[in-house]
Every structure is written in C-alpha cells, then in structure tokens.
Amino acid sequence: EKFGLLAGQHVVITAGPTREAIDPVRYISNHSTGKMGYAIAAACYAAGADVTLISGPVSLPTPNGVKRINVQSAQEMLKHSLDLVDACDVFIATAAVADYRVAQVAEHKIKKAGDELNVALIKNPDIVATIAQQAKRPFMVGFAAETQNVEEYAKGKLKTKRLDMIACNDVSRSDIGFASDENAMTLFFAEQYAMQKQELVKASKLEIGKQLVEAIAAALAK
Template sequence: MTLSGKKIVLGICGGIAAYKTPDLVRKLVAAGAQVRVVLNASASHFVSELSLQAVSGFPVSTDLLDPSAEAAMGHIELAKWADILLIAPATANTMAKLAHGIADDLLTTIYLATTADIFIAPAMNQQMWKARPTQHNARLLQEYDIQLLGPAEGEQACGDTGPGRMLEPQELVEYLSRLHAPAQPLQGKHVLITAGPTRESLDPVRFISNHSSGKMGFAIAQQARAMGAQVSLVAGPVALATPPGVNRINVETAEQMLEAVMSITPECDIFIATAAVADYRAADVAENKIKKNADELTLTFTKNPDILKAVANLPSPPFCVGFAAESQNVEAYAKRKLTEKKLDMIAANDITLAGLGFNSDANALQLFWPEGSRNLSPQPKTDLAIELLNVVIERYQHKTTH
C-alpha cells in the first residue's frame, strides 16, 4: 500500500468524525504522502490545529485570504499544489455547497480552483444522509466525477444506527492507495457485476429471499475499479457502502435485475454474476396482507428469468463468469452450469463450510472453465476478489487473442 510522492490536501468539516483525522493524516503520511490540512470554521470545535500540524508537518490552513500565503492567495497555492483533494469528514452542508458551486470559505474555494482528483468521505446522521436533498447532491457530485468514499453503516454518535458513518482512516488510505496503484490491467474495460440477493413479494408485507450479503460482489467491484475498469454494479437489497468510483444500480426483484443488466450488457466487456437470484417468484402477489386463516397455506410459484444464461446466450456476449453456491456435488453441479449456460468461467463455493460464504467476510472458490480449473484457498473476500480477477483477466485475454 503506497501513496508515495502524492500531494494530498485534506479538507476537514465540522462533524464528530473529525476527531479521527489526526490518525488519518498519520496513516496518509505513513503511506508516503505529503499532507496539507485545511480546517473549516466548525471543524476547529472538534479537532485542534496543533495536533494536525504535529502529524502532517505543515501549518494548518483556515483562512481564505491568508496573509502568510504567497500574495495572500492560499487557496490558489494549495489548489495547484494538490494531486488529491480528500474531504473527510464531509458534512451534508459542505456537500451541498460543493454540489452547487458555493465557494464561501477556503475549502470550498480550493475545491473549485483545483484540477486534482477529488474524493469525499461523507459523515452525518443517517436520516440526513437519506434525505432527498443530500441524495440529490451526492448524485450531482458523482456526475462531476467526484468519488464518494462511503458512508459506512453502523452505530452513530447520536445513538441512531444506519448509513452515515465516515469510513475508518485505514479504509480511506487503502481506497486511495488502490485507486492510485500503478498496475491497471483492466484499464479501458467495462466490468458489469451483479451482487446480493433478490426479493420476490408474496403480499405487501412478505417476500422470499436468501442469505446473500453481497460482500463478494462488492469486493470484486472494488478491486475491478482499482484495476482500472469502468465498473457497473447491479445490487439487490444489501446494506453495503458503494465502492468508490463504481456506478451502482439498486434493484429488488429478479426481473428488475434482468432489465438493469440487459440495459448495460451491450457496452460491457466482462460480466460477473455473483448475485443470488431467486429461482422462483409468486405467480400472483396478493394485493392485501395474507391472513392467518388456516393451518396450511399453499402458494404457486413461477420460474424467474435466468439472467446469466440470457446474457451468455446473446449473439455477441461479454466474457461471462457465473457463481455457483452449492451444498453438495459442488464440482459436478458447477461444471454442468458452465456447459448448460455456455459460460466462459464459473466460480463455485461450498456453502456447508463453516465460516465461509454467505454473510461471512471470507470465502474459498473453485474455478472452472472449459479447458481447466483452479482452486482459490480460504481468505478474506477482498483478497479473494483480487485472485479471482487475475484469473478472469488471464482467461479473458486468452479468449480475445485466440
């Protein structure tokens, strides 16, 4: 992990997460970066200039027109100096200013004046994050090619639980390091990934689904982006932060996932289907809640579309990678799916292995393709994603050059 030689301006806004920023600066410096800190007025209530100066080795900037800066134009000096502008924590108020081009302090002025890569780590109350104006501003910022890092989900200082926590300093450093890593084997490629479960309604209250957490698909999306790919992530209902730089499309049902996938497939090079799509849906969804009137309830189900097979059997399909979560005869079932669906590769995992697979942070995979196979040993899903993608790249290049 390295940010060697990178010049980073860290903008700190006034949120409780600002107390983590001295540790963030220390970790950025340890990764090889030079860090200059810009503190807005409200942030100074949560963290001191002295502590930030001590860990960065540079004076902390707070004033738009700083008499000590060259020609009192500190915002231009810092804007030109930076390779990366990281705003962490970024409050809802600052995000609104950035989205609408309001430059009324040093940080927002640097933002408008810089050509550096810009990253924002939101931090706020979960309801403030979910609020429609904040979500609108987040979309606007992404349209400006600004990458949102998080937010994460969890317990908040106010006592609420939900999305809105700033990513931890180590996570932010890892994201920046991966995105600025020199190796970009997927540069110029568009990777489409499905992740998580689908939900199929039975009535306005109930649905059928499965235990998929989406962690494997999100890890693959994160690593594919770090390898230079344009990444589209079609996600079922999961509580995971969108990896930075990834275009996320949220869906619930298998039919919605099929529609989203088919709209993107014509422009993608590689399709990796990790989603645990429901095989069946209710033939008729009840208009009202089904009442408990009898000891037994009979429901009729109809088969859902096979998204992976539909893509793999297109006239000009992308390189297709399927996933098979099996509880028995793992290799036999995986190879059958590989052949029947006309896939380029399939990744199989045994869901009976303790501590691996669904809802776990670790997994192991058996990879199969028409000419061979490879086993990937148990490891964290973030590391497993790198190994998997390296094999996908190898097989993709073999297919496109032979």
C-alpha cells in the first residue's frame, strides 16, 4: 500500500513534443524537452500515485516507478489518452502538441523538384479539451506558455478547455521554462474552487512539480 498526498490516484501525464510526419523520413515538431512533464511524473509517484506518462519523443530516462507509453503524433497521443480516461483520476497535459499536422502524408520520400514546395496542414485535435469533455472526467490540469497578457489568456484557456486548473508561465523570461532546469508559474483554478490563484516562485522543475502536486491534492480534497 502506498502513502502520500496522491495515494490511490491514477495520474496520466502527456509530455514532450509531438512529431507530425511529412513523408517516411521527415516531420514537423518543436523544441519541447519534456522536462516539466517528467518532473511532475516523478513528483506524483513520490506522492503515492500510479503514474502513466504518455510521451512524445524526448531524450529523458523514465522516472522510477512510472509507466511510460511512447507516441509520435498528436492523434496517437489522443488515442492513448482516451484509452486511459476511465481509469484516470487526474489528467495533466504538459505536452507541446503540434497545432497542425500534414493533411496528406506522402507514402514515399518527397523528391526535390521546383524552387517551392507547398505542404497543406490541418488542425490537430485538442487533447486536453477532448478529455475534459468525456463522461467520466478526471481532475483536469493544463499548461499555458504565454509572452503577454498572461493572466487573461490563462483564464481564457481554463474556461474554453474546461479545465480545473491551469499552470501558466511567462516564456518571454529566458531564465525559466522550455529547456531550463528551473521554472516559475502561476496557477489559476476554476470558479468552484476556494483558491483562485496561486504563485509558485522560481525553483527547480522537481520542486515546482512537488508544489503542483500539493496544489492538486488540496483542490481534490474540496
């Protein structure tokens, strides 16, 4: 039997980038390293939770005790998220999901020809928003990286994606976020929670992960 703030809870965490194929040898992706999601996974496990990471391609070791499902595309990440939703109590979306994917993935390597190549893109599904619409809805945590109007945009996403909590950081600061080992963030909660806003001051991603676990446990207790 496990002890801790999240004992008995099954936490599912999406992390890292997604990779959207163009042809058999090329893809569209982003610079997400997965560090924040992996740190949160470790913190949740340390707090007694059963933890599943649904991870895009990253070069990080799987945290001790954490189950990891490797995926490439946003559609694959959504499929595995939907498969786990019924058994999930807390869903934490840290993944940097590609907003668009290639409309028609080429079956064979695209050969170079003219000076221009056009690739049509179509919108990917919003994973966290889709999970939040399921009948058995877990406690939903999203992330927002903003460079301006941080509070306004974060609160907007909290509502439109139907989240319980959103963790938001100012990515215009070079000392935190992205590939950094440190982070600082502001948490906003949905209206039904007593706490509306909470600051997590600059600390290691592991420490931020711990504080996030405490905030989630406090909200779940309501």
